[in-house]
Every structure is written in C-alpha cells, then in structure tokens.
Amino acid sequence: MTELLQQAGYTPVEKPNSAAILIVNTCGFIQPARQESIQVLNELAQRKKANQVLIAAGCMVELHHQMLRNAIPGIDSFISTRRWMDIPKVVEDTLAKASPQRTQRHSARAIDPLVEDSVLRAAQQGASAYLKIADGCRRACAFCSIPLIKGNAVSRPPEAILKDAEALQKMGVCEINLIAQDTTDYGHDLGIKNGLIYLLERLVERVPDIPWIRVLYTYPSPAIEHLVACMVQHPQILKYLDIPLQHAHPGVLRRMNRPHNVDWVHKTLQKMRGSLPELTLRTTFIVGYPGETQKEFQTLLDFVSDIRFDHLGAFVYSFEPGTPGAALGDPIPPEIKQQRLEILMELQKKISLQNNRRLVGKTLDVLIEGSGDGLAVGRTYRDAPEIDGLVFINQEMSIGKLYPIQITGAMPHDLIGKYSKSANAPVR
Ligand code: SF4
Known part of the structure; x- marks a missing residue:
C-alpha cells in the first residue's frame, strides 16, 4: 500500500499528528491482535482532526468490518486485506467524500497481476527486507482463521519475486526473509513441483550479492527435507529452519487437524541436525488447546526437552468463531492456559541459555542494525528479525554491514560479542 500511495504522489510522515490520511493496517487473527487493532483505531478516531481521514485496512476488515463500523463511527473508510491494491482509489474517494464508509470486500484473487509489475512487494527495515512470495493458505488447521481471512494460497509468479529481489539487491539489502x-x-497453485526449492535456486543465481536469504513459516511436511538439502548446497540460504509445530502430542495434533506423525518430526529434525550441525531451529506451540490434558501437555514438555529448540514461541489457545475447531469450544480455564504457557517458556529459557552458552568463543557474522553511545546491536544468522535474539557489541559500527563478531557472553535470549580484530574489514 505504501508503494502504491507513494507512486500516486503521497508522502509518508513519522507522526499521526502530521498526516492527512491515517491508515491502520489491522490484524484480526487472534483475540489480542483484534483488541490492539480496535484500541489503535479508537485512539486515532478520538484524536482525529477535522482535516484528517481515518481508513481501516487489513485482516480485521475482512471478517469484522460490520463490528468495526458500528463500534468506531470515526472510521471514514474500510479496505479489506485482499483488496490492498485499491488503496489509492479508496484514499482518493475518502478525501473527496465521494463514497464515505466505502468498503472493498471479498475478492477471489489475493494477488493482482496488474500490480505485480509495478509494486515492490517487500517491507524493508534497514538492510533487511521481508519479501512476500504467496498469500493465503490451503491447509485446514482447526484453530486458524487465516484461510477465512485470506482465502486459498495464491503464489506470486517466480519472475515477479525475482525482480523484487533484484531491486532489493540494488538497494543494498543484506538479508531477504521470504x-x-x-x-x-509455494508454487503448488502454479503447478511448480518443489516450488520453494525452484524459487530458492533461481534466487541464489539472480541475487548473488545478498548474503542472507532466510525462509520463514515452513509447514512440517517432506518439503522441509528438500529445504535443508538446499541449505547445505547454497551458503546464501541461511541454516535456519522456522517450523511452527503447534503441539507434540499426536492426539492434540489430530484435533488440530495438523500432521500428527510426531515420530517422523522427531527423527527428521534429529537427522537434519546430524547433517547440518549449525542448523538453528525455531518453532511455535499452542498451549491450552481444547481437551489438552495434563498428560498431553507433559508430552509437549518432554518433546521440547528432547529437541532443544534454539528459539521457541508459544501462545495460549485463542477461540476463533467460524474456524473448523470452533465446535470444540474453549474449555480450558484461562489460568490453566497461562500456567502452562509459563511452564513451557521457563523450560525453554533454560534450554536457550544453554544453547547460547555453547556459542561463547565462536565468531559469527553479525548484521549491524543499530549503533550509538559506544554500542552496536545486530543479529547473527541464528536470529530472525523482530522475533529472535540480538548481539550487543561494545563499540559503534556501521549500520547495515556484516561484521565477524566473537561471542563473549550469553543470556537466555541475547548474546554479547566483540569485534574480531583479526578480520578488520566488514564482511560486506
Ligand atoms: S496455521 Fe495452518 S491454516 Fe493457519 S496459516 Fe498456518 S498452515 Fe495455514
């Protein structure tokens, strides 16, 4: 949307106060995200000046636009997540008051070929960028509202993604997160066999100057074995596997309508670690899923102790009306859910600290993301932006560059390091 609005002559500003058009890109997939979206919209609607307009965009508009319309009368227009490409027209109409309370709703097409050629589908933050390769999902996880919001998976054409990656390379980006x-x-709907690998192999050819290519949000399927083989073959593909497993008890996974062959997951992850010892593993779990017994929760804890993930995120189950699992209700009391979350995170904290301590003495490339007051902060390949850990270095360094950093200290989440003088030039 930013790209399209800039092409239409609008300029982004830092503060809502100085904006003529306020756009809130809502998130609607779990209750806490909806609450946050409503809070922000409410605050802006109340503070809105006479010459400002407020537009609600994103996932929440797709499923809950009527509720938003009723709850927050100060919203001038709505644009749903599937029609983000209509934003210039919605802005134009809203400013002209030609069509107040306009709503752009359901469209079968999540990706519009007309905008593929002209819009960079990447969100850049410094030397790092997220590059979207597909939108929507054809899985049917019982707890998840994303297929309701986004519809079926629609992959972007490989050439459009490669062109975006080339543009990011020209802009000096060091890291692409797919x-x-x-x-x-990826590519299933386009009839491309092993589409993700096909795409990665084209990417390493087309953007040789982007040293870090990271793949996020993989599904526990045989495709991950191909992905790890691809990491072995191409150093540019970071040895970082983000595999949200959601649970580790076959009974819970069955109720979640997720792959439930936990033995396969267990053996596959161990095998991957054997062939790729530097492989960093991140996962996500849900605790308090309907019917989760103490025994099933214990199975999850045992699995986590056994696999020893490098990074682990966890959520308490959020009841989502309209999802396939809604019929199961939400029978686990909130305090039990919270208690299980804390037990799981406490266990992971100890594991993460032990894993991090093993890195002390090693030298790793660190992408510097901030510098000032005699300090620099960055990330290694082991840490995805925003969700994983950081490395703190006690000297200022150039932002957006990769440096070899010797790890000198470990905390559960973050690391401490010093610039390795033996290699006194930035890696890149
Ligand atoms: S949780 Fe399942 S249904 Fe939801 S986006 Fe992920 S794979 Fe798709």
Whole structure:
C-alpha cells in the first residue's frame, strides 16, 4: 500500500499528528491482535482532526468490518486485506467524500497481476527486507482463521519475486526473509513441483550479492527435507529452519487437524541436525488447546526437552468463531492456559541459555542494525528479525554491514560479542 500511495504522489510522515490520511493496517487473527487493532483505531478516531481521514485496512476488515463500523463511527473508510491494491482509489474517494464508509470486500484473487509489475512487494527495515512470495493458505488447521481471512494460497509468479529481489539487491539489502502463510507450499497453485526449492535456486543465481536469504513459516511436511538439502548446497540460504509445530502430542495434533506423525518430526529434525550441525531451529506451540490434558501437555514438555529448540514461541489457545475447531469450544480455564504457557517458556529459557552458552568463543557474522553511545546491536544468522535474539557489541559500527563478531557472553535470549580484530574489514 505504501508503494502504491507513494507512486500516486503521497508522502509518508513519522507522526499521526502530521498526516492527512491515517491508515491502520489491522490484524484480526487472534483475540489480542483484534483488541490492539480496535484500541489503535479508537485512539486515532478520538484524536482525529477535522482535516484528517481515518481508513481501516487489513485482516480485521475482512471478517469484522460490520463490528468495526458500528463500534468506531470515526472510521471514514474500510479496505479489506485482499483488496490492498485499491488503496489509492479508496484514499482518493475518502478525501473527496465521494463514497464515505466505502468498503472493498471479498475478492477471489489475493494477488493482482496488474500490480505485480509495478509494486515492490517487500517491507524493508534497514538492510533487511521481508519479501512476500504467496498469500493465503490451503491447509485446514482447526484453530486458524487465516484461510477465512485470506482465502486459498495464491503464489506470486517466480519472475515477479525475482525482480523484487533484484531491486532489493540494488538497494543494498543484506538479508531477504521470504514470507507466506506456508512457504513450503509455494508454487503448488502454479503447478511448480518443489516450488520453494525452484524459487530458492533461481534466487541464489539472480541475487548473488545478498548474503542472507532466510525462509520463514515452513509447514512440517517432506518439503522441509528438500529445504535443508538446499541449505547445505547454497551458503546464501541461511541454516535456519522456522517450523511452527503447534503441539507434540499426536492426539492434540489430530484435533488440530495438523500432521500428527510426531515420530517422523522427531527423527527428521534429529537427522537434519546430524547433517547440518549449525542448523538453528525455531518453532511455535499452542498451549491450552481444547481437551489438552495434563498428560498431553507433559508430552509437549518432554518433546521440547528432547529437541532443544534454539528459539521457541508459544501462545495460549485463542477461540476463533467460524474456524473448523470452533465446535470444540474453549474449555480450558484461562489460568490453566497461562500456567502452562509459563511452564513451557521457563523450560525453554533454560534450554536457550544453554544453547547460547555453547556459542561463547565462536565468531559469527553479525548484521549491524543499530549503533550509538559506544554500542552496536545486530543479529547473527541464528536470529530472525523482530522475533529472535540480538548481539550487543561494545563499540559503534556501521549500520547495515556484516561484521565477524566473537561471542563473549550469553543470556537466555541475547548474546554479547566483540569485534574480531583479526578480520578488520566488514564482511560486506
Ligand atoms: S498452515 Fe498456518 S496459516 Fe495455514 S491454516 Fe495452518 S496455521 Fe493457519
């Protein structure tokens, strides 16, 4: 949307106060995200000046636009997540008051070929960028509202993604994070076999100057074995596997309508670690899923102790009306859910600290993302932007460059390092 609005002559500003058009890109997939979206919209609607307009965009508009319309009368227009490409027209109409309370709703097509050629589908933050490769999801996880919001998976054409990657390379980006609801499913709808690998192999040829290519949000399927083989073959593909497993008890996974062959997951992850010892593993779990017994929760804890993930995120189950699992209700009391979350995160904290301590003494490339007051902060390949850990270095360094950093200290989440003088030039 930013790209399209800039092409139409609008300029982004830092503060809502100085904006003529306020756009809130809502998130609607779990209750806490909806609450946050409503809070922000409410605050802006109340503070809005006479010459400002407020537009609600994103996932929440797709499923809950009527509720938003009733709850927050100060919203001038709505644009749903599937029609983001209509934003210049919605802005134009809203400013002209030609069509107040306009709503752009359901469209079967999540990706519009007309905008593929002209819009960079990447969100850049410094030397790092998220590059979208597909939108929507054809899985049917019982707890998840994303297929309701986004519809079926639609992959972007490989050439459009490669062109965006080339543009990012020209802009000096050091890291591309490939994203989709399920990256391992990339290309299925286009009839491309092993689509993710096909795409990665083209990417390493076309953007040789981008040293870090990271794949996020993979699904536990045989495709991950191909992905790890691709990491072995191409150093540019970071040895970082983000595999949201959601649970580790076959009974819970069955109720979640997820792959439930936990033995396969267990053996596959161990085998991958054997063939690729530097492989960093990140996962996500849900605790308090309907019917989760203490025994099933214990199975999850045992699995986590056994696999020893490098990074682990966890959520309490959020009841989502309209999802396939809604019929199961939400029977686990909130305090039990919270308690299980804390037990799981406490266990992971100890594991993460032990894993991080093993890195002390090693030298790793660090992408510097901030510098000032005698300090620099960055990330290694082991840390995805925004969700994983950081490395703190006690000297200022050039932002957006990769440096060899010797790890000197470890905390559960973050690391401390010093610039390795033996290699006194930035890697890049
Ligand atoms: S794979 Fe992810 S996005 Fe797709 S239905 Fe399952 S949880 Fe939702």
